[in-house]
Amino acid sequence: MTSTSTAHGVSGNTEVVISGVGLAVPGITFPDELLGAVREGGFDPHTGLTGREMRHKDRASRLALRAAEPALRDAGLHDGKAFTGDGDTTAVVVSSNFGILDSVCAFADVIARDTVTGLSPLGLPQTSSNVIAGSVAMRHGLRGPSVTLCNGPTSGLDAVYWARGLIASGRAETAVVIGVEPSGDAVTKLLGEPVFDGAAALVLEARDRGARPRAVLGAGAYARGADPSAAVAAALGGRSPDAVSLWLPGEDACGGGGAGPAYGLTARLGLCSGALGVLQCAAAVAYFDRHAHEDAAVLASAGGPADDAAAALLLTVP
């Protein structure tokens, strides 16, 4: 295998960029609102998750579909009617820790009360966490690799890392990455508070496809390890922490001390869990849209000492 980047070749050096962002976040319309911009209106799950195409879908799939389409439009891969890219080379990567937890618990309740004959056959897809990725792939005809990560607090950043990897390995030329956490009684009971009940979506592409780059994901710009500070240092790859223009910390704000001004997304959104890393990347794009100076860099981190690991991702200006 050569080291050059070809349609099906492998290269560790492929430059992968974020070319589109879409949100289905309560009260928010555009990514800059993640960083404090204020507009009227915004997404409302009570009214925004209805419609014929949402019928029989689980809540996480509906949120994901609401985020994916604007991301594809933003990347110029959707004309308002249909996906216009190459379905065979487009991957879907989803991160969700609690995506089907409420369905699973509800089905167990029904069985206990009514036996299996009380279950709806339409619930079958919702017994597998990859229902969300399947829903998005089916809606837009995305036939590349389909990957679902349920990987704890770092899951969203991990999903971005693996989506990048699918492009770098030549398995895909484009990837739709979605972070989603639907609210529900079981999730609230498990966490002790509700999750944010929303989704964020990114489109990743190899830069040489002619995409309009909004943020760059370099090779080696991601690390996952036991020590949050070490993960950040590895993601910085020799850069000084002073070079970070903005730090988007995880839910327990570990590991990025000294790395730029911190802006916590969860103060406004609440617990984002598996969606957090994707939301952080969406916020980074919004930052670069406003601050296009050539050495702008945004650090996203997640996970802390109480977790199985911490992860960090450095995004740079295109």
Place this chain on the structure above:
Amino acid sequence: MTWDITGMGAVASIGGTPQEIFAALCAGRSGLAGLRAFDTTKYRARQAYEIDDRPRPGADEPGRATRWLREAVAQALTDAGLPHDLADVPVLVGTTLQEQRSAELWWREGTRLAPPDLHFGTALRAAFGATRTYTFANACAASLYALAMATDLIEVGAADTVVVAGTDAIGESAFGTLDRVQNDIPDALRPFDRSHKGMLMGEGAVAVVVQRAPAAPAPGRRVHARVRAVGINCDAHHPTAPDPGGITRVVRDAHRRAGVAPGDIDLVMLHGSGTPKNDTTEAGVLAQVFAAGPGEGDGAGGGPLMTAVKSMTGHTLGGSGLLSLVVAALALRQGTVPPVLGLTDPVEEAAGLRLVQGTAATADLGLAQIDAFGFGGINAAAIVEAVR
């Protein structure tokens, strides 16, 4: 590039190691038994291929999928002669249900559950110091998907050694919803036989150590089999039903990546889930893919041998593809292919396929293909090569 399988571990209803499982398969010994996990009066189907390790009969306990995962990984590391320290080694776990069963027991019966219990990195950190851990909830193609991504990691130089694993324990909501939708009530999983009535779940975990082939010959280094390629894709067609187009694409992609022709394949480890839809779709696709080309004879008696381990292990869900791969590695080495248990009258689409029936077949085998398909329309196919 190729990748070496240097360690293997597995637990299933029919055995506690890869060798035990392979011996049971060759002897035609099934793990089928009455459903132990749940109150059987709530279900139509009352059979499954469970691991019989619950401390009290009739009472389920949380954390079993995690426990078997630890066991399979430990076996694979020991088998590879590696220390049980994975601080620098990525561990990629494919699963359909994660620890869904533990969540059900928490919700219904009040057993303890914390959010970190739902992904496997927590237990892998505690047992092996692993922190480059990833739980892929990729339905029943999950562990071969994880293998594909492991080969990518090694190819781009992000790792030299990766542990790939799969694990699943039977869960109520998944077992129950499947039970609800199957028209017939299967009393056994009988892939490709006209009497097939559907899928029955099994339990188990599996792990392999995947390593970059050394630049220079390494005397004493044991290699079970060599991974030539793994193809992965998505049908984008139906939430749960297989699609012949997507399956054809993934098989041809695996062959192309491996640089092999259909005629080079000696053995196919079928997905073979025993649902009428899977069996007719998979058999139909393979009949076309392996149809004798010009100059390859008349096709009579030609084509690879085929078998389906789910006829004895049940459908072990996320780990099933990798379990088939471990069985393939042993079959290649020993030149023995387990039969499809219960197969006497193949479905029409499988009429031209060389499905092993009755007793184990012996043959000289060089290359094996492993199929794994899952909900969400996801497909994976791996090609592995014998190491002599």
